[in-house]
Amino acid sequence: MSLRERITALGWVLPETPSPKGDYVPVTIHAGVAYVSGQVCRVGEGVISGPVTDQTPPQTVLHAGQTCALRALSVLDQAVGLENIERILFVRGFVYGGEGFQNFSKVVDGASQVLIDVFGECGRHARSAVGVAGLPSGGLLELEVVAAVKPNA
Template identity: 40%
Template sequence: MNGKVEAQLASLGIELPEAPNPVANYVPHLIAGNLLFVSGQISKAGDGTITKGRLGADLGVAEGQAAARVCALNILSQAKAALGSLDRIEKLVKITGFVNATPEFTDHPQVVNGASDLLVEVLGDAGRHTRAAVGVSSLPVGCAVEVDAIFLIGN
């Protein structure tokens, strides 16, 4: 099912990857009432490559932003798998971005902008959201960034 959000993706030259399968004992997405919760998505691209490393040591802000963008694409893939059409998204309520970083690194918000910017680019005003951007000492498989999301869904 193609709609206006899918058309926006195409106009931006973006092809969504397949929704990644869970790697542990959790579900990738869950609908509760009119909310869609998308589990944390790591910086694993559609071709299987993973952006790994720590911001402030191995990676710079631009590389972190690119990794966060990949997380956002995976979030949209999970949302499409859950809803059938991204046009059912009424509003992106919140994202939480986790940045694998050194203790001295303080540009977490700029890194997570990679996800925020993409989501607003694709969803327009419905993509404007609340968020948290936090630094952590490690992430699964050594990835650079992980992002989760909560959406308000319509019909």
């Protein structure tokens, strides 16, 4: 089963590849490593908004993580093709947290699970989850992904 077929079987759809909202590129590839620019949890013309608190519904938090991860996969697919990703190396999540919120790592779990579900063991990665005072468009989560690209891809 191809990675695109696996994504479909899991009930997800890769979104249209997002275009940069500033003066940067969506992905930079150097020495066989792809660095994906931060992907905010945008859905259509809107955004899953923060700040996240202990009262934020778990489904909202999960949806934000899944959305960011699928946007990152869309960027990788356009840049090198998903089949040319050898493994996910690192994920960094920036979480727009409300006053007193401390469960930043839990917010990034949904994104990590998407990458593991799609790539299997090659989707397991090192990770950071950082609380921030705000994100573009008031988004709840922004995700950076670093992936190894197969040689000769």
